[in-house]
Amino acid sequence: MSTTLAPRPTSGPAAPPPIRTSRRSFLTPRRRRTDVAGTVRVDQVITWLSVVNLVGVVGVMALLCMVSDEWWLSAALSFLPRAPWGIPALVLLIASAFRAPWMILTNAAALLVVAAPVMGFTTPAAAVPPARDSAITVVSSNIQFGSGQPLKLGMEFDRLHPQILMLQEAHAGTETFTKQLAGWSVVHVGEFLVASPHPVRLIEEFRFEPFERRAAILCEVALPSGPVRVCDTHLNTPRHAFGELHWHSPLTGAGIEAVTEFFALRKQEAAELRRFVEEGSAGLPVLIGGDFNTPAFSSTLTTTWQGFTNTFEAAGFGYGYTSPCNTDSRWPHNTPWVRIDHIFAGPEWSVHEAGIGTTDGSDHRLIYSVVSPDRI
Missing domain, CATH: 3.60.10.10 (Endonuclease/exonuclease/phosphatase)
Known part of the structure; x- marks a missing residue:
């Protein structure tokens, strides 16, 4: 005895799998876009702050070394500690190493301006003669x-x-x-x-x-x-x-x-x-x-x-x-x-x-x- 199987009714093409709308998969792309945009903003901030700081320390150098006693403000600044002027450059140098490497030289230059002329680093202007017997x-x-x-x-x-x-x-x-x-x-x-x-x-x-x-x-x-x-x-x-x-x-x-x-x-x-x-x-x-x-x-x-x-x-x-x-x-x-x-x-x-x-x-x-x- 043979058994004939009735054909299954066709219902058209297979339906696509359901779109997953879980909270995690929906938010992940947006979080990535925010991170990218945030990185751009941080880099821009570091860049602008680095340029402004370099201009600022050069201005301080001019006040201390050129204007000096001729203006009350530069006269007052000349008696204050000078090392703190290098703190922004040091912080920006570290930040630029991670987020804005193209500003490393700018911040290093600002740090050098503070460490040398602003702070008054001195080296002999000429060869120092040896001491004599009459010294x-x-x-x-x-x-x-x-x-x-x-x-x-x-x-x-x-x-x-x-x-x-x-x-x-x-x-x-x-x-x-x-x-x-x-x-x-x-x-x-x-x-x-x-x-x-x-x-x-x-x-x-x-x-x-x-x-x-x-x-x-x-x-x-x-x-x-x-x-x-x-x-x-x-x-x-x-x-x-x-x-x-x-x-x-x-x-x-x-x-x-x-x-x-x-x-x-x-x-x-x-x-x-x-x-x-x-x-x-x-x-x-x-x-x-x-x-x-x-x-x-x-x-x-x-x-x-x-x-x-x-x-x-x-x-x-x-x-x-x-x-x-x-x-x-x-x-x-x-x-x-x-x-x-x-x-x-x-x-x-x-x-x-x-x-x-x-x-x-x-x-x-x-x-x-x-x-x-x-x-x-």
């Missing part, structure tokens, strides 16, 4: 009335063996250096002290009447190679004038006139000190050292002492920051951020070495130079 070590230090840790300063004096020592703010605290000054010739006038194992005599004092203060003394030191004149100076601090400024000063003008007038007097003080030194030199080799309260790239400093050699710029290396060493908790301790202490040598001197101290024996690090007279 002497000159040390200058603001000892902060002995209120810091003067024993540390004494240890540095022992290490450097200076033939000429110039101290500022030495109204008190010099008793700590009894061992170092034993048998030395000493001239001590007010806050100034000039000492040497060779004979020292006072020539003259310099007072700047608008500030009603003694700003320097001039001494003669009888070195074995012949007499030289030494000026120990401490110029007035702008700290009090800057205290007149407020966050709203650029908008309201509060305190700007006081700062402008003060810096005009500082220029006058520096110019009169230069005349005092020239008139008192008596044709002898001259050294000027002390706390100038003036950053290295100040237009007042560079203009006033043209013809003299800043010994750190001639033979020093690095930043040479000298102040402040003792700060509050908002800045690392014993990490000065500005070089306001200097030693200048007249054209009769060769400079062989220059540097700064390493301890926080005072709120200033000491400075030293090894120099020798070309002629006596």
Whole structure:
């Protein structure tokens, strides 16, 4: 017996599989498109911020190195820490390495501008001549009335063996250096002290009447190679004038006139000190050292002492920051951020070495130079 199977009814072409509309498969493409768009926006932000930051740090460099004391804002900026100007460039450099590699060089350039000219990195301008037999070590230090840790300063004096020592703010605290000054010739006038194992005599004092203060003394030191004149100076601090400024000063003008007038007097003080030194030199080799309260790239400093050699710029290396060493908790301790202490040598001197101290024996690090007279 055979069985015949009835044909199955046809129902047309097979239906397509149902479209899956699960939440995950529906949202995934959109999330990818958002990520792509987000990447483009981040890259653009990094690019624009990098360009703006580079222009900004170049502008800061121009203010600090070119405008300087000629404008109240750049004068104020010159006394502030400069390393923080590099933070945006560092952050953008890291970000560009991951999201905008074409801006790596731009951010590296901005970081270099901050690390070198803005922060005042110094290398010898020419070959440093070797020291001669007549070379002497000159040390200058603001000892902060002995209120810091003067024993540390004494240890540095022992290490450097200076033939000429110039101290500022030495109204008190010099008793700590009894061992170092034993048998030395000493001239001590007010806050100034000039000492040497060779004979020292006072020539003259310099007072700047608008500030009603003694700003320097001039001494003669009888070195074995012949007499030289030494000026120990401490110029007035702008700290009090800057205290007149407020966050709203650029908008309201509060305190700007006081700062402008003060810096005009500082220029006058520096110019009169230069005349005092020239008139008192008596044709002898001259050294000027002390706390100038003036950053290295100040237009007042560079203009006033043209013809003299800043010994750190001639033979020093690095930043040479000298102040402040003792700060509050908002800045690392014993990490000065500005070089306001200097030693200048007249054209009769060769400079062989220059540097700064390493301890926080005072709120200033000491400075030293090894120099020798070309002629006596």
